[in-house]
Amino acid sequence: MVTRRSVQTGTTQDKCHLEAGGNGGPNADTGSHQEKLTHFGFKTVNEEEKESLVGRVFANVADKYDLMNDLMSGGVHRLWKDHFIRTLAPSPTTKLLDVAGGTGDIAFRFLDYVKTANGGLGNASVTVLDINPSMLEVGKKRAATNGYSTDSDHISWRVGNAENLESIPDNTYDAYTIAFGIRNCTHIDRVLKEAHRVLKPGGRFMCLEFGKVETPIISNLYDIFSFEIIPTIGQAVANDRESYQYLVESIRKFPPQPVFRDMIRSAGFLVVGPGWEDLTFGVAALHSGYKL
Amino acid sequence: MLTKTNPAVACSRSIRQFTGLRPQSPRVRGSLSAPSARSSVLRCLSSTRPSPSAAAADPSTPATTVHSILDHALSHHVPRLGFTRSALVSSLSDLDLSSSALGMFPRTNYAGREGSPELVEEFWKACKQDLAGEVEADKKGFASNPKVQTVNGRVPSYSVRQWPSTGWDAMSLGERVRAVTLVRLGMTTKVGQHWADAIATMALPHNLPYAVQHLAETADEIWWLAGCRSTDLSWYLRRASLSLALSSSEIHLTQDPSLVAPSETLSSVPFSTTFDFLCGRLDELEWLKDLGEEAGKRIEFGVRSARGVVEAQTGWGRWV
Numbered sequence: 382m383v384t385r386r387s388v389q390t391g392t393t394q395d396k397c398h399l400e401a402g403g404n405g406g407p408n409a410d411t412g413s414h415q416e417k418l419t420h421f422g423f424k425t426v427n428e429e430e431k432e433s434l435v436g437r438v439f440a441n442v443a444d445k446y447d448l449m450n451d452l453m454s455g456g457v458h459r460l461w462k463d464h465f466i467r468t469l470a471p472s473p474t475t476k477l478l479d480v481a482g483g484t485g486d487i488a489f490r491f492l493d494y495v496k497t498a499n500g501g502l503g504n505a506s507v508t509v510l511d512i513n514p515s516m517l518e519v520g521k522k523r524a525a526t527n528g529y530s531t532d533s534d535h536i537s538w539r540v541g542n543a544e545n546l547e548s549i550p551d552n553t554y555d556a557y558t559i560a561f562g563i564r565n566c567t568h569i570d571r572v573l574k575e576a577h578r579v580l581k582p583g584g585r586f587m588c589l590e591f592g593k594v595e596t597p598i599i600s601n602l603y604d605i606f607s608f609e610i611i612p613t614i615g616q617a618v619a620n621d622r623e624s625y626q627y628l629v630e631s632i633r634k635f636p637p638q639p640v641f642r643d644m645i646r647s648a649g650f651l652v653v654g655p656g657w658e659d660l661t662f663g664v665a666a667l668h669s670g671y672k673l
Numbered sequence: 674m675l676t677k678t679n680p681a682v683a684c685s686r687s688i689r690q691f692t693g694l695r696p697q698s699p700r701v702r703g704s705l706s707a708p709s710a711r712s713s714v715l716r717c718l719s720s721t722r723p724s725p726s727a728a729a730a731d732p733s734t735p736a737t738t739v740h741s742i743l744d745h746a747l748s749h750h751v752p753r754l755g756f757t758r759s760a761l762v763s764s765l766s767d768l769d770l771s772s773s774a775l776g777m778f779p780r781t782n783y784a785g786r787e788g789s790p791e792l793v794e795e796f797w798k799a800c801k802q803d804l805a806g807e808v809e810a811d812k813k814g815f816a817s818n819p820k821v822q823t824v825n826g827r828v829p830s831y832s833v834r835q836w837p838s839t840g841w842d843a844m845s846l847g848e849r850v851r852a853v854t855l856v857r858l859g860m861t862t863k864v865g866q867h868w869a870d871a872i873a874t875m876a877l878p879h880n881l882p883y884a885v886q887h888l889a890e891t892a893d894e895i896w897w898l899a900g901c902r903s904t905d906l907s908w909y910l911r912r913a914s915l916s917l918a919l920s921s922s923e924i925h926l927t928q929d930p931s932l933v934a935p936s937e938t939l940s941s942v943p944f945s946t947t948f949d950f951l952c953g954r955l956d957e958l959e960w961l962k963d964l965g966e967e968a969g970k971r972i973e974f975g976v977r978s979a980r981g982v983v984e985a986q987t988g989w990g991r992w993v
Contacts (some may be wrong), residue, residue: 470782472762472772496762498785555771583770653739671774 398409414435418629428567432542435565436513437606438624439483443515445619446484452614453625460559461665465589466490466659468667469556473503478554478579480543480572481562483516484511485523488536491558492529501534508554510541544571551621552581560589564635580672588648592659592666595656607632638666679694742768742794755867756792756874760784780880788874790883796871797887799895800860807856808898812841814828831948832856846932851955854919857895858951861923862931875899918954918984925950 413459417428426434444450450458466487471477473495479487488507495505511517521531529536541548543559543566557576566572576586594600607629617626635642642656650670657668698702754760757780765774775782781789811833837844839921844852861868875884892915899913931943942948983989 436755451740469773469776469782474772555773581771581773583765583768583772583774585771585773585776587776651777669776671777673770673774 383431384650415569419646420631420634422634423424424630426454432512438627439513439553439565440515440633441529441621441624443483443513443519443581443618445572446516447486447517448564449615449619449625452618453611457661458665459662461589461667462486462490464660465560465587465667466494469473469494469558470498471495471505471556471588473499474503475505475555476553476606477505477556477558478510478549479507480510480557480559480576481512481557481565482560482586483513485509485520485527485536487558487560488520489523489527489529492535494645506535508537508539508542510539510546512542514540544575546570546575546579549579553579555581556585556587558589559588561591563588563590564631569636569641569644573645573650577672582672584672586645586668586670586672588645588668589665590640590641590668591632591635592657594663603662606610610643634672637666641666641668730814740795742770742774742777744799746792747795747799751792751796751867756789756871758787758789758794758797758865761765761789768951778811780933782983788870788877788878790874790880793871793875794883795886796864797891801891803860804853804894805898807860808853811836811856812851813989815840831942831945832859834942835952846899847955847959850901850915851894851952853895854951854955855889855899855916855948858919858922858948859928859944860963861926861928865929865932865944868923872924874928888916888920889941892919914958918951919957922947922951923953 419428419431420426420429421434438566439446440614443562454461458510469475469491471491471494472653475491475495477488477491479491483610489627491507492502492516509517509520511520516542521538524531524536532538539548543562557580559572559576562571573586581588594603611629612622612626615628616622619625635641638657640657645656646652648670651671651673654669656670657666659660674725684916742761742764745768746760749767750760750763754763757937758775761775761778761781762772775916778791780786781791791906815833832852832954836852837848841849841852862869874880889912892912895915896911903911926944926947931946
């Protein structure tokens, strides 16, 4: 409980830092003589620091990342990702950019889907982009075991920052996916702008990300599970409590579904219907936007 | 005949506000002669298909909305491909949009589905919007030349052929409902080739609520255009019974001989067996209504007789 209380105070305190620095709000320029601040979990850090801090977290957990996902979600993250790809329902002509997709969870599902639904890969291709080389290495290893050559017409791997995709020309991709990655980016608005830029007209932005659980009792259980159990599992399995503490904190710092939907909209995307679909009571949410 | 109501009676429309069946756009009702923006969609369905490239090149119709994609598919691809995912995909490629935009139609774009409920619903909406204009066209055509078989070179619809020589204004409510329902069924016959698939798509459990809602709205629109302004319980009965007649006729349409035989070889109007079927069902409804009234009278008689017997035997009624 002590942890939780300190945690909540932290949330209110650095909300203004988030608005001032992180999202480029109206007060973004107020700290001209002062460093721009953002959040790293419940901690407040300098903007420049966040990227390397996140980088360190994922370098630490890369090897155990997939195992940990299974343990923490009871395997449900696989169902979320399967549903994510079925919702995208790619065709053999789809060119996909999977951002923050290091270990290839989305990329392999994409290729498998196209293969099963159409009897072949056709011209479908996926570019896996991740800021973290160690995550990409895990993905490449898995490509070999899944029967895909490491680099081919259908799959390629690339180190890059989601906030700046300068090596990719405008109007290149049919779909842009980012699964459990956008939360770790320092400037979500920049990521969305870049996504909009690289997508072709009619292209789809899809994001799978943790959300806010609104169902009363479930949300209490979810909090207990997040703050008490997940860091302990992290300690036991990956021998890294800190990284998993960051994970659950960063989930709480990510904007709730309607706010994130509005961010997608203000990046220029057309949002159809409510704009997102809650998965497992909103523990995860599937957001969509279209470039028209 | 069903109860005759004078459509000129300016009965309050407030009842419609309680029904939840109000049209989305107020323009639809009460503007019988206003040309609808969607009219073109249905007209395209029946006429020859304009070249897709010409439509795509037209800068005045940018594909910025979900509806423009659906409308383009309806007018250009549904006649050939039916209410399918493929029709939507072709529409997207005409409009130079990535096929990923298919995700805007989530009930079409999900693993393994081919039928497109969104396209069927768009077709229904277009029909609903066009219905008033079509009825008005029939009225004008009939008024200008009620006797001849062709109006402005156009073969009069099955509906107009059923009209009594006195014309719309002298028709009873029942006759008007028949006329409007025939016009509405005529719209569905334009996509007769694909209607069986459309029904199959809309009968899937996750689409069924939308189908029921559209059917209810259509029945309501027909009664409204026929001039029914009822505010009593018959409101429900009328809509329910008309929904039944219309939906069964639309199922009958999937088996119509016109679908297999080229229309030139048929002596009558295309889809006349389906139209005859609808007329039969509407006749039955009137018979049912008579039966209902008859049954009501019998029950009343029975109750009175029983009361008489009880009174005679016990003397109970005298003190009540």
